[in-house]
Amino acid sequence: MKSSIKHRVARSARSIAIAIAIAVAGVATLHTIPTALAADAWPAKPIKVIVPYTPGGSTDTVSRVVFEQVSQRLGQPIIIENKPGANSTLGVGVAARSAPDGYTFVSVLAAYSANMSLYSKLSYKPADLVPVAEMAELPLFLFASKKLPVKTVAELVDYGKKHPDTLTFGSSGVGSSAHLTGERLAMESRLRLTHVPYNGSAPILPALVSGEVSVAFDPLLVPMPHVKSGKINVLAVASAKRWPGEPNIPTMEEAGFPGFVMSSWTGLLAPAGTPQPIVARMAREIAAATRSPDVAKKLTELGFVPVGGTPEAFRKLIERDTRRYAEIVKAGKITLD
Structure with missing residues (x-):
């Protein structure tokens, strides 16, 4: 009798354990389904790209050229919203505080990296935004x-x-x-x-x-x-290579300044927490757009070098230029506060 009771208790314990495991797995699945479904369904409505500069500038121009093509590829309108002010920090701050749902992004120039040193206090932190892709390089x-x-x-x-x-x-x-x-x-x-x-x-x-x-x-x-x-x-x-359209102009390195590469750039950021599959998809669409003959031709005619890289490559570029500009700002005692 005691043995039979023990067997029934053991079977009951195993049943309870299995039930708990299934329940836990179910809860985990419920938590992962919304993100997966959101990424699969994205985009289901128009996307907003904040440009923290006035219309007609470098960032605005590149954004309009690139996202016209990206909009066609995604099958949804992409609205460019200009929010200039405070050397771009106003618009970037708005983006940093936006919902990370894949429907708000912000285009930035290399000034985004410089601002980390130029201001003692910003309305956002680097961790509030994630890199999506560099769109174009702007040689100086x-x-x-x-x-x-x-x-x-x-x-x-x-x-x-x-x-x-x-x-x-x-x-x-x-x-x-x-x-x-x-x-x-x-x-x-x-x-x-x-x-x-x-x-x-x-x-x-x-x-x-x-x-x-x-x-x-x-x-x-x-x-x-x-x-x-x-x-x-x-x-x-001041770029790593000579400009293809003007091959007789030497680089600063060739002119006697080793490592003097200071081209500006423009790229896209998203609020931190934006689902990674959406960030990756947007990066791929930007890369495809910048590789298209029409967009590449327009950007080149405007003096830009089309890039369209990965989120990781853009992250490394931002970090590199943040360090580089910090050295210059410190040495020159430059501030915008």
């Missing part, structure tokens, strides 16, 4: 006024050393990629370059033509026709 070219008797970087350095305190460099604003690239040139060449910040890129060209500023790092598109017409000079490009 070193342009010089015709008022300056130089045609190469070596001649610029020589002139600056012979005429101290006379050289100035323009930028699209304090903390911009152009500003920090100019500061790096001053540091590595040991020249005294006075920074002249402007409200955006538009005023830089007339300042170069008139001689109001000596040099400036700027994208190719707007200044290059004035190089062709003989109004300004171009000395180098």
Whole structure:
């Protein structure tokens, strides 16, 4: 009798254990199903991409070109919403506080990395956002006024050393990629370059033509026709490779500055917690869009290099430039607070 009771107790215990295991597995499955279903069903409605700059700028232009193609591929409208202010931190902060449901993203420039050092306090933390993909690289070219008797970087350095305190460099604003690239040139060449910040890129060209500023790092598109017409000079490009459309322009490395690669870039971020399958899908669609002949042609004509990389590659780029800009900001004692 005792043996029979023991067997019944044992069978009962095993039954209870099996029931508990099934229940636990069921609960786990219930927790995973919504995420999986959300990723499979995505996108089920229009997607919003915040651009933290005014319409017509580099980030806005790239976003509109790329996401027109991505929208067609996903079969849903992608709405570009411009939220400029505070060197892009306003719009980025809005994105960081948005629901991580795969329907809100934010396009950023390399300034996103620089802002980590330029501000002592931001309304968001790096952990509040996750990288999706780099969309395009924006090479910066070193342009010089015709008022300056130089045609190469070596001649610029020589002139600056012979005429101290006379050289100035323009930028699209304090903390911009152009500003920090100019500061790096001053540091590595040991020249005294006075920074002249402007409200955006538009005023830089007339300042170069008139001689109001000596040099400036700027994208190719707007200044290059004035190089062709003989109004300004171009000395180098701060990218790893020469620009395919202008193969005679040397890189800064070739001009005697090893490791001087300071191109800007634009890429996409998502609020932290956005389902990984959605992040991966968006990255794939961006890569496909930037590889399409139509988008690649448009971006190249605008002075961009199409990229379309992975979330991991974009994360490494952001971390690298965050370190690089932090060194320049610290050495130059630059702040936006």
